Amino acid sequence: MINIQFIERDGRPEFAVVPIEVWERIKRRVGELDDAALHGQAKTRDDGFRIPAAILDAELSGDNPVKAWREYRRMTQDALATAAGLSKPYLSQIENRKRDGSIEVFQSLAAALCVPIDVLVEQPGK
Structure with a gap:
């Protein structure tokens, strides 16, 4: 089980503190999602024209x-x-x-x- 600490403000959770290894996995996944989104945008705009x-x-x-x-x-x-x-x-x-x-x-x-x-x-x- 992952130990996550929640920090509250005015009785509502505002921050989550996670172990660094969890953060590294999350950061890598977010980067992969960003890469996939950029790739998708580039493919959408690609008109197929290439300069030899x-x-x-x-x-x-x-x-x-x-x-x-x-x-x-x-x-x-x-x-x-x-x-x-x-x-x-x-x-x-x-x-x-x-x-x-x-x-x-x-x-x-x-x-x-x-x-x-x-x-x-x-x-x-x-």
Whole structure:
């Protein structure tokens, strides 16, 4: 039997004092429940989209995300420009960071490359 001490305030139990080995088991179980809840939340939010290592390597080497994805998809600039409804020079300028594209342009590129738009838009300071 486990010896638990109860501390009362105003005649009602307010605290329970348990042996440390009991506390350690409880703490471990609570941690397991937290882990299971976090895992469940992550699975619920998982859309199945993954970024291939080749894309990460290209971006870490300095490639613009649009260029990295275009090459990964084995598309020419002509093919991507046509699919996105852009001119090839404009696409080239985006890939070489000489021009910024509008949200509409990035939406067209994302659709043509079959990727979420957020993987194409570079974060400031990058």
